[in-house]
Amino acid sequence: MVSAELVVDARCATGESPVWRAAEQALYWADIPRGILHRWQAAQPQKTQWQAPQMLACLAAWDGAPGHWIAGLEDGLYLLSHGLGSEGGALDAQRLAPVRHAMPGMRFNDGRCDRQGRFLAGTMLQDMGAAQAVGRVYRFGAREQAAGACTDLDLGPLIVPNGMAFSPDGRTMYLSDSHPQVQAVWAFDYDVDSGTPSNRRLFVDMQPLPGRPDGAAVDSDGCYWICGNDAGLVHRFTPDGRLDRSLAVPVKKPAMCAFGGSDLDVLYVTSIRPDHIDLSDQPLAGGVFALRPGVQGLPEPAFRPRAALHGKSRES
Incomplete structure (x- = not known):
């Protein structure tokens, strides 16, 4: 039996977007509504945090620049930096590309890099009760960086885009919608040269399964791990969409998972601490x-910019 170990009693309002940095042997993650970037170092268990200027939803490391991140906030994508030796304080923030939302009260949600180092991220209306399908998914790579604008991938109606992940070869993209009215995961063919998804098809209908689909990761076998929000579970699906196993965590709302550890064999799971609920049972x-499911993950790709921060040219 795989048991869950508490590694950080972080008490995040909405813990999301965990990213393992092998060079530091450290896990980073965001607390969305508080706009906090957290770091936990495995060798000397300690937590450091930095403050972003807006709600901080998703992030990926910036290639070749330790302490720098591409991130989705409220009104666009940002370059955030804290410096590798920094021990807390405010994040430096530079907006890379604005986003014109369909409605007020929207922000970025789930996002990550594809295997080629482009950043893809979705947006949502924060008032989930409104059930407005105004969510979009944007791409930001070297071309978009040069233009200072995101590309809208036009993936159809979405309320809460979530669960983004890529197969080991990068040719399949996964995306979920967490809203209670949807609760589905789709697979797309993914053009690795252009960064364009196509051929949207149902991968898993999670309506009959426990938990709403939230954040996800893919292991080295190509299986898709996704948090079952509200059910206290993390599900593993095979590449053909078959439920392979479900692992329990001691909270109702696991939010996103990521592989880490020295051998990428630890599945880290962030979670949510909602306001105004009885926490006596959680x-x-x-x-x-941390879970040890007996499989290995894949290194998380970093964002590959148009040019290095110190002037060295890079190609995407």
Whole structure:
């Protein structure tokens, strides 16, 4: 039996977007509504945090620049930096590309880099009760960086885009919608040269399964791991969409998972600590947990910019 170990009693309002940095042997993640970037170092368990200027939803490391991140905030994509030796404080923030939302009250949500180092991220209306299908998915790579604008991928109606992940060869993209009215995961063919998804098809209908689909990761076998929000589970699906196993965590709302550890064999899971609920049966809500599921993950791709921060040219 695989048991969940609490690694950080972080008490995040919405812990999301965990990213393992092998060079530091450290896990980074965001607390969305508080706009906090957290870091936990495995060798000397300690937590450091930095403050972003807006809500911080998703992030990926900036290639070749330790302490720098591409991130989705409220009104666009940003370059955030804290410096590798920094021990807290405010993040430096430079907006890379604005986003014109369909409605007020929207922000970025889930996002990550494809295997080629382009950043893809979705947006949502924060008022989930409104059930407005105004969510979009944007791409930001070297071309978009040169133009200072995101590309809208026009993937159809979405309420809460989530669960983004890529197959080991990068040729399949996964995307979910977490809204209670949808609860589906789709697969797309993904053109690795252009960064364009196509041929949207149902991968998993999660309506009959426990938990709403939230954040996800892919392991080295090509299986898709996704948090079952509200059910306290993390599900593993095979590449043909078959439910392979479900692992429990001691909180109701696991939010996103990521592989880490020295051998990429630890599945880290962030979680949510909602306001105004009885926490007597889940006092660890908002914490970060570690599972050892017996499989390995894949290194998380970093964002490959048009040019290095110190002037060295890079190609995407």
